[in-house]
Amino acid sequence: MVEYLIIPVIKLIVIFSVFLFIAAYTTYMERKVLGHMQMRYGPMRVGFHGLLQPIADGIKNLFKEDLIPENADKTVFVLAPAISITAAVILLAVIPLGPPITIFGRTINLYIANPSIGILFILGFSTLGAYGNILGGWSSGNKYGYMGGLRGSAMIISYEISMAFAVVSIIMITGSFSLVDMVHAQTGLWNVFKQPVAFLVFLISGIAELNRTPFDMPEAESELCCGYNVEYSSMKFALFFLAEYIHMVVFASLVTTLFFGGWHGPAFLPGVVWFFIKVFAVIFLCIWVRATFPRLRYDKVMKLEWKFLLPVALLNILATGMVMAVL
């Protein structure tokens, strides 16, 4: 009973709140980092150096008026943010945060589940996030939202492919779909050194999956005035926003797990700490990319995927296979 119900529930609650907290503070981090990169301070007012800003934003969103446009398909309009946040949160279930720890004489694994198909689980459910975007954009009955939804879903479907192919090469050298096995396999050398090409492909297509700046097709403020969530307000908007940042954190964890050796690190710090250090490093990288690159034109985005990333990922698989066959 304890083994199968209480501990998982506790783990669920802990991990869920930790990641929600991290996601909330990622918004703060983004604003701060961007601000400093652009020679300004970012939020400063609420709390020390604006530390309470995310909480203030949350409260503000909660109390805003909830608008539903007349033209909207109401059911879908309400459903879309829910889908989005669910698809994001569900991914947390399989991410291993650290090596097993012992509390009160019990060995506790620092993950909710370790299915044999872990990475497929992530690939499968991360795509579902696109439903939120596309349905939200379509259901609001607004042409910008509609355009954003279409563009976003097309891009996500496309980049999903090269992302999966980059993962395939990792699966090949690991010989398992389980994320825990993947971390274990990197005890000696991190995958980023074994599979640099796959890492780059994964990073680029991952940023695209997140709809982040060089690839922020569905939102594209200057073109589509915020795209799919143009009609959303208050908590629904907050859910979209949160989902996006949870996605980003999960993506950072995934990069850490797949390429940076998960919780592995010098012994002077516990594994969980190493894991989060790496996660924040990757998040920082994402923010840095956002601050650096301009948005690509839509057709160039597609061209980059189909004519560059996909062939490169395929060739990488081929090369991996050949090297494995030789060794």
Place this chain on the structure above:
Amino acid sequence: MEQALILICGIIAIATAIMVILSRNTVHSAMWMVGNCFIIAVLFLLLRFQFIAILQIIVYAGAIMMFIIYAIMMLNLRLSDDSADIVKNLLNGRYLLLALLFIGIVILGVGFGPMALKGTMTDQAMIKFGEVELLANYIFSEGLLPFELVSVLLTAAIVGAIYLAKKN
């Protein structure tokens, strides 16, 4: 416990399936269909086939249904042409008769028919099969030829789809 789960899932599956064909709005149909796919995946999980379950989600929910919704949106379809008389059509006598016949036959055949084939594998092995390694071994040894043929089929489908969708 398990039986109850199966029954609940089954009822949900049937309900979502019926909603697919009853919805007047095409997008709603597609969304019910996504739900149906999920429930089928859950049923696969209950049958201890993790791999097939996640495949069901990736392929159906992730790819096919995404395509379909995408297509619906591109064509900007909302209400179906026949939205007025869906129920009338469904309750048409001959269709109902056919459907009842069908269910009856399958229940007759399935419920009391003997299970003639018996595989050579044990239950444990089959559980393993639900994971990945044994299935991979099977695909790349005995099932290699059909597997490759399927890949050819997919390639052909992609080429065909691109050709069809291309504007001249």
Place this chain on the structure above:
Amino acid sequence: MFDYVWLIPFLPLVGVLVNGLFGRRIEKANKSIIHWIGCGSVGLAFLVTFIIFIQMLRLEPDKRLYDYTWFTWMESGNFIVTVGYLIDPISMFMCMFVTGVGFLIHIYSIGYMWHDEGTYFRYFTYLNLFMFCMINLVLADNFLLMFLGWEGVGLCSYLLIAFWFGNKEFAIAGKKAFITNRIGDFFFAIGMLLLIVNLGKHGMWSIKYTDVFAHVSLLSPDLITLICILFFLGCTAKSAQIPLYVWLPDAMAGPTPVSALIHAATMVTAGVYFVARCNILYTMSPLAMQAVAIVGALTAFFAATIALTHNDIKKVLAYSTVSQLGYMFMGLGVGAFAAGLFHVLTHSFFKALLFMCAGCVIHGMSGEQDMRYMGGLRKKMPVTFYTMVIATLALIGFPGFSGFFSKDEILWMAFSSPNGNIMLWLIGVLTAAMTAFYMFRLIFMTFFNECRASEEVRKHIHEAPKSMTIPLIILAFLSVVGGYIGIPKALGGSNIVEHYLKPVIGLGDGKLFQDATGTAITHGAEAAGHHFSHMIEYTLMAITTIIVFAGIFLAYTMYMKKRTIPEKLAEKHSLFYRLLLNKWYIDELYEWNVIKPLHTFSVFMWKIADVIIIDGLVNKTAQFFMWCGSMLRHIQTGYVQRYAITLVAGTVVIVMYYIFSLYI
């Protein structure tokens, strides 16, 4: 031991494939490669033949039989046909001169066909194909493979006669040859099937020569006669005998080397070869032998009379060929198989030579074939002239030349053999006289007196190129010497040919094929010496010679001394002259008696039976189904879901059936 015999047919086949498949490109690149391939393959084939021939000669005479099986051609129950080649004296004898003379003619063709643009490779492909078929015909060890070659040479003959198919007359000549040959082949095939079926009744499911000849006693004499006659009908078409000779003179439409190769030296002797090959069958059927002899003699005489009046140089030679083939069949018919084959050999030398000389003349005369517009070529074409005179002397049987020995042998056999009689001899001698006359008529008209050609043609008259004259000289040499291998005993020779062929001919001693136990007639060559003294032989020889001289003299007076005589004669006996000039109206006879009725019948079948009855039936059937379709098409509503319902209903029915069959 002779296991490489397959090379002989294979080499020309390689030539066919290379020239036939890539010839157009090769010809564009370098024309001379074509004839290097064409001639080279045949030359190599000749070389292989020669080696095998020498090897065979070194064996004991009664061991000169080797059957090489290459592969199984077809198999049907017990009946197995193999592709195999038989090496024995008779096949090597034929193969030697087929490849040898063929090779010379290939070389000659280089010069003759060089100016044909774009068809050069086609020509050599056909020639090589012909060699392939002819070698198959000669070397085959069973009837069916021989028939393959037999049909093949017919095909090549058609292709080559109609080589310049742009000319409608030539194309018609080709068709005529082909169809006439088909008629013969039809009888031939029936004969072969009869043979297979009747041997099969006795459990002998093989048509190899060796097996057939060993088991020929299983067949009843009447059946053998029937088969022999049917075979002979096939031979009359291939070897241009009465009644199916009509195609050969028209076959002169083809290029002259083709006439030399096919219609004088090799293909037309296939019939002679075949009868000689089946001599065991024929000797068992006196009636068939009689028929062969009589048809041969009649043909010899008949064709010679036509040749008397013709003015086309090639036609004259063509009729002369028919006439000489008649001689050969006469020889075979009286049982002198060796003599017949000997004449085949010598005839192939001098007739090929004659045609090639005629080709040189035509070549020199810019394509003119009518002798009335020739004359005086002696000075301008010396090589051609001398070789042609040698060939003519050989043909008319001038003492000392090859034709003398072979022809004399046949005439002597016709007189002395138990199957022969004085009438056959008389016809033969008369024919010889006519031969002498028309051949010298040809020589005088062509080479002597003043040139009657037009001014323009006269300017271009020239000797043929080296590649054409060298084969002439070689053949001229052979025409003279070739006869000396067969000097009869009466003249102090030993008749090598007869000795050489003895193991395979007839039922004498040392035969290679198992003989039939039946009551065959005594062999002519054996019996001849016993009945008659050398004195009679000398007398007959002298008479022949004198008559030949008379013929020459007559020609000399008519065409050298008093050149008005021919015209006067023609006027005086205009009926007879026109009869000869129009070939006894045989073609017209066939036209009225065979072709016209056939044509009428065909038109009837076409207009009534085919169009009205059969087509009507088919159309009505089609209309019925169209009507059915127009009724049924209403099912095709265009509504996908209707189809789906039908599909589901069908599935329900099928599944129901299985479920209920499961429970009941």
Place this chain on the structure above:
Amino acid sequence: MAEYQNIYLILSAILFTIGCGGVITRKNAIVVFLSIEIMLGAVNLAFITFSRANNSPEGIFMVMCIMAVAAAEAAVGLAIFVLLYRQTGSINIDKFNLLKW
């Protein structure tokens, strides 16, 4: 596992029948397409059940093949629908009857 197989099979049959009904009655081509997907899902379920009940791997393999076929079908089918829509401005399948007599 074997004791539940009949539930699965009956469920599969019902789902298949519902899909069938959709194919037969609906006029909207995309809904027809979705109904076909329901049928495929039902078939997959049956295959998996048989595979489990009989302890044989062929069923699983078959399901993978069916999924591949479904994906191919979706790609080509949707391309055709888009094309038809461009041509006729509708995807009512009763309007596509050019091949009728």
